[in-house]
Amino acid sequence: MKNRLPEIVFATNNPHKLEEARAILDGCVKILSLSDIGCHDDIPETADTLEGNAMIKAAWVKEKYGYDCFADDTGLMVEALNGAPGVYSARYAGEHCSPADNIELLLKNLETVTNRKAKFVTVVALIFNGKEYLFEGEVKGTIAETLSGNSGFGYDPVFIPEDSSLSFAQMKPEDKNKISHRGRAMKKLSEFFVTNK
Numbered sequence: 487m488k489n490r491l492p493e494i495v496f497a498t499n500n501p502h503k504l505e506e507a508r509a510i511l512d513g514c515v516k517i518l519s520l521s522d523i524g525c526h527d528d529i530p531e532t533a534d535t536l537e538g539n540a541m542i543k544a545a546w547v548k549e550k551y552g553y554d555c556f557a558d559d560t561g562l563m564v565e566a567l568n569g570a571p572g573v574y575s576a577r578y579a580g581e582h583c584s585p586a587d588n589i590e591l592l593l594k595n596l597e598t599v600t601n602r603k604a605k606f607v608t609v610v611a612l613i614f615n616g617k618e619y620l621f622e623g624e625v626k627g628t629i630a631e632t633l634s635g636n637s638g639f640g641y642d643p644v645f646i647p648e649d650s651s652l653s654f655a656q657m658k659p660e661d662k663n664k665i666s667h668r669g670r671a672m673k674k675l676s677e678f679f680v681t682n683k
Contacts (some may be wrong), residue, residue: 491516492679494614495523497543497557502639503668510663510672514679523551536561536573537620540611548613556612556675560668562641564629565603567595575641585640589633593644602629606645606667610675619678623670638662 495518496507508517520526529546531539536559543557560576563569571578571592579587596602605626612619626648633643635655642654647665654662663669 493518493553495520495525495547495551495553495555497525497529497547497555500639503558506659506663506668507672509659510669511676511679514676518553520547523547523553525551531559534573536607536609537611539573540609540620541618544611544613544618554612554614556610556614558608558610558668558671560606560608560640562592562645563605563607564592564596566599566601570595589641589644592629592641593631596629602631603627604629604645606641608667608671610671612675612678614682621671621674621678623667623672623674625665625667625670 491514493516496504497520498504499520504517504519511517525547527546527550529543531542533539533542539559540557543559544555547553547555547557559573561572562575563572571588575588577583579591603626605624608623610621612621627646627650630644630646630653633653633655635643635653635657637657637659638655645654646652647654654666
């Protein structure tokens with residue numbers, strides 16, 4: 487008889503992130519969404535670091551719903567903008583902005599800039615069996631001058647990873663997962679679960 491996979495909540499309302507995580511962690515754990523556990527809270531992200539925000543979300547679910555949980559926070563750090571938008575990447579253009587608004591502001595701020603180096607960083611915070619863990623993934627690249635591609639989400643249409651001529655939004659999901667910041671952080675999470683079964 488097969489061992490049942492441990493159930494763990496991924497504290498996100500983003501269906502794209504959920505899909506990515508389930509693809510990467512397939513066979514390691516059974517991932518529950520926030521809606522699966524009836525959590526419709528607006529979880530605050532009040533920290534000024536990616537690690538802080540990720541841990542706030544994981545701790546919120548553990549404390550209020552009792553489930554082991556992991557959560558992520560991602561930042562796009564643009565060299566010429568002194569690391570902005572960074573921890574504020576999701577709300578770069580304002581509190582209720584859309585991803586398109588964020589990209590528009592980013593491209594506007596880089597209009598006259600030749601150095602378009604950037605990196606994506608994802609931190610995954612995990613609360614599992616009473617302990618806290620952090621996993622980080624990073625990918626370097628450049629910001630394109632125009633949008634391209636229809637896949638992915640967020641800044642994917644303007645982020646071109648190193649050693650590629652394609653934006654994240656032009657890649658197949660499985661190809662993006664192999665090299666992306668979130669893919670790399672989730673891979674470390676997956677390895678953790680494999681060795682801690």
